[in-house]
Amino acid sequence: MSGLGVRAVRLLFTDLHGVARGKDIPIGHFAGMCEEGVSFCAAVMGTDLRHTPVVGGEEGYIDLAIRPELDTLRSVPWQPEVAWCLGEAWTLDGADHFPSCPRALLHRVVDAYAERGLEPIVAPELEFFLAERDADAPNGLRRYVDELSRVYTVGAVSDPREIVLRMLLWCDELGLQAFAANHEFMNSQYEINVKHSGALDAADRAFMLKAAVKEIAVREGMLATFMGRPFADQGGSGFHVHLSLNDADGRNAFADEGGPDGLSPLAANFIAGVIDHAQGLQAILGPTINSYKRILPDSLAPTHANWGHDNRTAFCRVPNERGSRARVEVRTADGAACAHLMIAALLLAGLDGIERGLAPPDPVVGDAYRMDDAHAGSSLPSDLGSALDALEADAVLTERIGTSLVSTFLAMKRFEVERFTEAVGELDVEAVSQWEIEEYAAHL
Numbered sequence: 001m002s003g004l005g006v007r008a009v010r011l012l013f014t015d016l017h018g019v020a021r022g023k024d025i026p027i028g029h030f031a032g033m034c035e036e037g038v039s040f041c042a043a044v045m046g047t048d049l050r051h052t053p054v055v056g057g058e059e060g061y062i063d064l065a066i067r068p069e070l071d072t073l074r075s076v077p078w079q080p081e082v083a084w085c086l087g088e089a090w091t092l093d094g095a096d097h098f099p100s101c102p103r104a105l106l107h108r109v110v111d112a113y114a115e116r117g118l119e120p121i122v123a124p125e126l127e128f129f130l131a132e133r134d135a136d137a138p139n140g141l142r143r144y145v146d147e148l149s150r151v152y153t154v155g156a157v158s159d160p161r162e163i164v165l166r167m168l169l170w171c172d173e174l175g176l177q178a179f180a181a182n183h184e185f186m187n188s189q190y191e192i193n194v195k196h197s198g199a200l201d202a203a204d205r206a207f208m209l210k211a212a213v214k215e216i217a218v219r220e221g222m223l224a225t226f227m228g229r230p231f232a233d234q235g236g237s238g239f240h241v242h243l244s245l246n247d248a249d250g251r252n253a254f255a256d257e258g259g260p261d262g263l264s265p266l267a268a269n270f271i272a273g274v275i276d277h278a279q280g281l282q283a284i285l286g287p288t289i290n291s292y293k294r295i296l297p298d299s300l301a302p303t304h305a306n307w308g309h310d311n312r313t314a315f316c317r318v319p320n321e322r323g324s325r326a327r328v329e330v331r332t333a334d335g336a337a338c339a340h341l342m343i344a345a346l347l348l349a350g351l352d353g354i355e356r357g358l359a360p361p362d363p364v365v366g367d368a369y370r371m372d373d374a375h376a377g378s379s380l381p382s383d384l385g386s387a388l389d390a391l392e393a394d395a396v397l398t399e400r401i402g403t404s405l406v407s408t409f410l411a412m413k414r415f416e417v418e419r420f421t422e423a424v425g426e427l428d429v430e431a432v433s434q435w436e437i438e439e440y441a442a443h444l
Contacts (some may be wrong), residue, residue: 002371007081009073011080013066013089014212015045016409017287018338019443020211021244022066022261024082026184030068037065037090045089045100046408049443052418054412065097072204077173078166078216084174086204099404102340103203107257109344110199112351117248120347123196123327124206126335127237128226129189132161141230141438142361143188144222151185158183163220164190171212176205186234188348190352196242199343206339220272226335227440228294236294236301239285239335242319243329243346245270253327261309262322270318271307271328272360273353274346278305278315282380283387284345285333287413288444289420291438293429294334297369302332306364306377314367315380336444341401341409348400383427385417404414 007189011411012022023038036269042064043056051394053061073085088103104109113120121325134142150158159165164181171178174247179194192213194205204301209228226415229236245253273280295301307328308314317329333342352358361377368376381387388410394400398406416439424433 003082003414006083007408008023009068009085010076010342011066011068011087012208013342014086014204014207014338015047015096016100016338016341016405017049018207018210018336018341019205020101025124032070033069036094038319039063039065039092042089042098044081044410046414048416048419049439052415053078054415057153062093065094067091074175077170078101078219084208084399085425086207099402100408102338102344102405103200105368105405106340106344107401109347112314113347116354118253119197119246121196121244121252121327122199122200122202123242123247124194124209124339125191125238125240125242126206126209126226126240127184127189127191127209128224128335129186129230129234130217131188131219131225131230132371133223138231139432139434141223141437141441143231144263145188147187148209150291156183163217163222164192167213167216168192170216171209171260172175174208174212176209176212176371178209184237186231186237187238189234189343199347201405202273202373203340203343210335210339223442225441225444227444228291228334229334229432230287230290230441232293237330237335238294238301238335240329240331240340241333241343241346242271242329243350252326254328255323257322261318261438263318263326266354267326267328268360269354269356269358270350271318271353272358272374273350273356274316274328274330275305275348275360276353276358277394278311279378279381279387279390280397281345281349281391281406281435282332282370283384283391283413284342284409285330285337286384286387287338288334288336288436288440289384289416289427290432290440291334291336292381292387292427294323295332295380295382300331301334302368302378302380304371304373304379306368307360308364308368311366314364315377318363341433345397345401349397352396352400356408366373366426384413387392387416387429389415
């Protein structure tokens with residue numbers, strides 16, 4: 001690596017927000033730190049986005065160690081002197097992973113599937129907005145391209161400074177398997193598509209994609225945000241997740257040409273598990289106050305726990321592809337979600353459905369927004385506080401994720417709800433407050 005001109009390794013890890021934390025380490029010192037890891041104050045895992053350590057003080061602000069995962073090491077194309085490397089959090093004595101480490105959780109979930117001869121395959125889809133800071137603009141953000149009907153356009157009309165093009169090319173060179181980019185439906189909203197892979201690798205690449213997009217934007221004097229809905233006059237940004245399972249022979253275990261609709265019983269069990277835990281999952285899929293301003297009728301963000309064939313109003317959409325491309329897409333999450341935590345939670349919910357042999361309800365047909373609860377399924381939580389209560393009440397999901405991680409997440413997020421209520425008051429789904437922009441836009 002040093003022979004390629006790399007002079008420093010940026011050791012990165014994800015916190016429970018999905019924010020990239022880390023340290024820069026000169027290349028000559030990096031090798032000596034790999035075995036024991038690099039120390040950080042463990043309270044970072046329970047610190048909110050206003051820099052308040054909500055959890056950690058009760059233990060005296062102890063340390064954790066981030067151990068590099070060397071197979072994630074890669075040089076950075078826009079900063080050739082630097083290489084990125086992801087790490088997992090361990091206790092200082094090296095006896096076990098630190099309990100609130102999202103990447104370690106996903107690692108454990110993948111191993112649980114491997115014990116059943118299954119490999120989770122994941123394709124993440126992330127949307128984001130590009131804006132510039134402008135004190136005269138609403139909430140201080142002026143959109144990069146502010147014209148209607150630019151969806152699926154490319155080139156100078158939708159990317160006049162070629163910022164998104166550079167993001168695409170650099171993310172692909174970074175090894176994120178970024179294969180396409182375009183302007184999305186909303187003004188100054190973009191999407192960079194990345195390929196599917198094993199769950200841990202997919203989460204790593206989604207995490208790095210967010211970090212790379214935000215860093216490249218800053219270098220261009222811009223702000224990129226993956227928060228759910230930064231502009232009141234625009235719809236929100238999703239973090240859609242496509243999930244399937246491969247069997248021990250590498251074949252898609254969701255496919256069954258002779259089964260109902262070309263899907264296997266395993267696929268049905270998985271979908272049923274995700275729907276069964278949808279209420280608790282929502283706190284992880286939509287982990288901010290702002291997330292619930294995106295989950296509205298006619299927003300293409302589902303409002304009920306249900307599923308349907310090629311139906312974008314459904315919580316679980318099953319695209320029409322079959323055979324090797326059979327999969328389920330979960331559509332409710334937004335880019336504020338922590339990639340590793342969200343994918344782990346969805347896989348755990350699906351695994352519970354498999355182990356219990358759950359059967360899904362009938363698929364919704366048509367516009368689920370226009371159906372009553374009896375036909376559309378149970379309503380998803382309409383605000384973060386309700387979603388946090390649902391997660392705490394889901395004893396199975398909480399135990400499988402880990403009580404320590406969930407309690408840290410709940411404490412941190414409930415403090416967030418308290419601060420919002422004190423500063424702003426009740427949730428207004430038609431407006432985006434300055435509090436939300438200051439809380440989320442630059443971080444998420």
